[in-house]
Amino acid sequence: MARPGINIVRRTFLGFSLVLVGVGRRALAQSVDVSGYAPLSRPVRVPLDSVATPWRTVPFTAEATSVATAEAPARRVVLKGVLYRKTMEDGASGLSALCVTCPHELCPVDLVTDPQRLARMDDAKSPLFECGCHFSKFDAREDGEWVSGVAYRGLFRFRVSAAGTDAEITHIEEEALSVV
Amino acid sequence: MRLRLITLALAIVALASLTLRAQNGQNGYWAPTGPTHEKLYINSGEADINNLTIVDVATMKVIKKMTTGKHPHGVASPKSQDVLYIASETEGTVTKLDTINDEIIENYGGWGTEPQESDITPDGRFLYQPSYAGYWNVFDTQKKEIVAFIHTLGIGHNTLIDPQGHFAYLFPIKGGPGHWRRPSLGLPRTQPNEVTIVDITKNHQVVGTIPVGDGPRPPIMSADGKRIYMDVDRFMGFLVIDVAARKVISRAAFELTPDEKAASANGHAHGIAIGNKGKEVWTNDTAHDATYVFDVTVDPPKQLARIPVGRGPYWIVPSQDGMTMFVACPASDEVVVLDVAAKKEKTRFKFPAGDHPVRMIDLAVPIKKQTSTR
Numbered sequence: 131m132a133r134p135g136i137n138i139v140r141r142t143f144l145g146f147s148l149v150l151v152g153v154g155r156r157a158l159a160q161s162v163d164v165s166g167y168a169p170l171s172r173p174v175r176v177p178l179d180s181v182a183t184p185w186r187t188v189p190f191t192a193e194a195t196s197v198a199t200a201e202a203p204a205r206r207v208v209l210k211g212v213l214y215r216k217t218m219e220d221g222a223s224g225l226s227a228l229c230v231t232c233p234h235e236l237c238p239v240d241l242v243t244d245p246q247r248l249a250r251m252d253d254a255k256s257p258l259f260e261c262g263c264h265f266s267k268f269d270a271r272e273d274g275e276w277v278s279g280v281a282y283r284g285l286f287r288f289r290v291s292a293a294g295t296d297a298e299i300t301h302i303e304e305e306a307l308s309v310v
Numbered sequence: 311m312r313l314r315l316i317t318l319a320l321a322i323v324a325l326a327s328l329t330l331r332a333q334n335g336q337n338g339y340w341a342p343t344g345p346t347h348e349k350l351y352i353n354s355g356e357a358d359i360n361n362l363t364i365v366d367v368a369t370m371k372v373i374k375k376m377t378t379g380k381h382p383h384g385v386a387s388p389k390s391q392d393v394l395y396i397a398s399e400t401e402g403t404v405t406k407l408d409t410i411n412d413e414i415i416e417n418y419g420g421w422g423t424e425p426q427e428s429d430i431t432p433d434g435r436f437l438y439q440p441s442y443a444g445y446w447n448v449f450d451t452q453k454k455e456i457v458a459f460i461h462t463l464g465i466g467h468n469t470l471i472d473p474q475g476h477f478a479y480l481f482p483i484k485g486g487p488g489h490w491r492r493p494s495l496g497l498p499r500t501q502p503n504e505v506t507i508v509d510i511t512k513n514h515q516v517v518g519t520i521p522v523g524d525g526p527r528p529p530i531m532s533a534d535g536k537r538i539y540m541d542v543d544r545f546m547g548f549l550v551i552d553v554a555a556r557k558v559i560s561r562a563a564f565e566l567t568p569d570e571k572a573a574s575a576n577g578h579a580h581g582i583a584i585g586n587k588g589k590e591v592w593t594n595d596t597a598h599d600a601t602y603v604f605d606v607t608v609d610p611p612k613q614l615a616r617i618p619v620g621r622g623p624y625w626i627v628p629s630q631d632g633m634t635m636f637v638a639c640p641a642s643d644e645v646v647v648l649d650v651a652a653k654k655e656k657t658r659f660k661f662p663a664g665d666h667p668v669r670m671i672d673l674a675v676p677i678k679k680q681t682s683t684r
Contacts (some may be wrong), residue, residue: 193572208573234486236577237596238622238641247664250358262622262641262666263580263596265356265381282486309576 167289167301170194171206174299176213178292184223185243185257185270187212189230192288192299196307207307211288213297214241216271219256227288227299228259228274231310234281237263241270252278259285286310346674348630349373349409351394352638352645353382354665362396363661364412367629367672370647370657374412378405384427385671386469388434392676395437397425404428404439404449409675420456421447423497427528427669429469429478431510438478438508440466444498446480448514458514463500468528471510472535472553477517480506484525484543501525505540507556520556522549528625530582530591539591539606541579546571548579548593548604550611560610564595564602573597581625585632585650590614592635592650594623601626601637601646603653615653619646627670640666 171193180188190211198204213227230239239259248254257270258277266279274285286306288299348367354360360375361382379398387394387409394407404425406415422441430437430451437449442465448458464482471478484501505520527541531553538551547563566574574597582593584606591604591611601619604611620639623646627636634656635648643661648654661667 205575206572207575208569210573231597235596236574237624240621240641242664244663250356250664260664262639263624263668265666310573 166304168194168197168304168307169301170288170299174211175293175296176299178295178297181213181215181225181297184215184217185241187214187241190227190299192302194302194307197304199308202308207310209286209302209306209310210238211299212241213290213299214270216257216273218271225290225292225297226270226273227290227297228268229286229288229302229306229310230259231286232261232263232266232281233283233286233306233309234261234264234266234279236310237261239266239268239285345677346391346630347677348672348674350627350629350636350670350672351385351396351409352636352659352667353378353385353396353669354661355381355383355640355668357662357665361665362407363659363667365659367634370659372659376407376412376414378407378414379403379417382669384425384439384469385669386428386430386437387671387673388430389432390434390676391673393434394671394673395428395430395439397421397428397439399424399426399442404437409673410677418449418454426466427468429471431471431475432473433475436510436514438469438471438480440469440480440482442466442497444482446478446508460506460508460514460516462506463498463502464525465497468526470529470531470538472531473533474535476509476511478508478510478514479520479529479531479538480508481526481529481540482506483527505529505538505551518556520551520558522551522558527578527580528582530584532584533588537606539582539584539593541582541593543578544576546574546577546579546595546597547602548582548591548611550606550609562591562604562611562613565613565616566598570598581623581638583626583628583635585628585635587632590650592626592628592648594619594626594637596622596624599623599639601635601648617648617653617655619648619655620644620658625668625670627672629672630674636670636672638667638670640668643667645670 192209217223239261243257259268266281267277269275276284286303289301290299350365352363359377362376364374366373379401381399383399384397396405404418422443424442426440428439439447446460447456450457462482465485467483468481507518509517525543529540550560552559577597579593591606601617603615619637620642622641623639625638633650637646645659647656
């Protein structure tokens, strides 16, 4: 039979532990911002010069940590992405960074810019990403939005912004971390 | 002495027969009975025209291009190998091809939503043609009608019939939200982690299941019918199934770097084949553009090699002698030809950009017209 003093110490220790676990989980949850993006383990920087030409993709690799769930513990996730400069119909341009792993079955997707090939793709008017395995298509101008095929959603998006002479990629859509 | 020689000769013939069976196409096990012409049939998933490429394996030259139904998915040929059935996913048809003359004989419809990877009994009588909608059509090729429907809880996808034509193994995929986005297709939302076993000789009745832990992916059976090797969702490697015991007996995992593991934790292998006289299993790693070779004479299987191929390798079939592997890499529009003994690339076939070659079958086509299963 345990002594009363030891029981109090045990209870206090247990209580503190539960508080710590709660705080830890909350802090982890807060690392995913309200817009559904999670921070990369470290930002990826790509010289802006390398994406001066529209629709030329620059590959990069990013890293993040998934949030632990009841089904799966937190884990390190390596993501393959491309950065490119898109041009809009009105001539404006902007940067886009997308994960090039298809959300359907994790096959590689590639950017198609050849007008002849695009014409074969339901007469597409602007560049598309296409999955090599099941041929889902995603709109490159609309940041990887789903166009057709069995993929259940568009390509996972990175958050990218200009930082001096570089493009800085800092976040990934949180859902990517449980899918890839 | 004479009896001993005869026994020895018979044993050699039997052994050769078994060996050759192990080395045939993805769905075949058959040793030819006369002179044959070995041909590789390559289906291109996104080509509008010329979506069937026929290669003369002896010279590795393309000898013909043909157009069959769009988005070809399933390929199956009986023991005679004088006909080939090709399922078109988007047109919902199955094309029957005369492989001796490489001409289309007939097209059949009425399979239900998006027919997938089929197989056929050795005598060519029953074609097991899965529909995405979750069931298999059993097509009697003599009566030219569907004589049975077999339901599983998943989306109809891959099929394997044993060399005796006794049991059919049905591999429904789990599917997911992407598949269900088209509610009009009526796709099942149950996601079974099992293989369904059908007794062909008992009026196509379901006689059992094999739990495999996650969604089934492409399978292949050993020539003696004792083992099924299969890819499975969320596993970078393959499973080994003891057919008699109807259970998974081992898991063979790819040797990956920590970065590769972190990039493909939810990935799976896709496309699997048996080579080198039944001693090796070859399967593809779509995430890392590689094909792996495992020694399956030991349990668990031991990794022997990792061979870089094209982008997104998705299908693999062996040559008739099992000493060449053809790996379809749809993302880079090519078929890579690998030397089984050297574990190295021999050559590759390049396809027009965007054609996306995927499903293939290697056949020993009879040179002279013989008794057909048609």
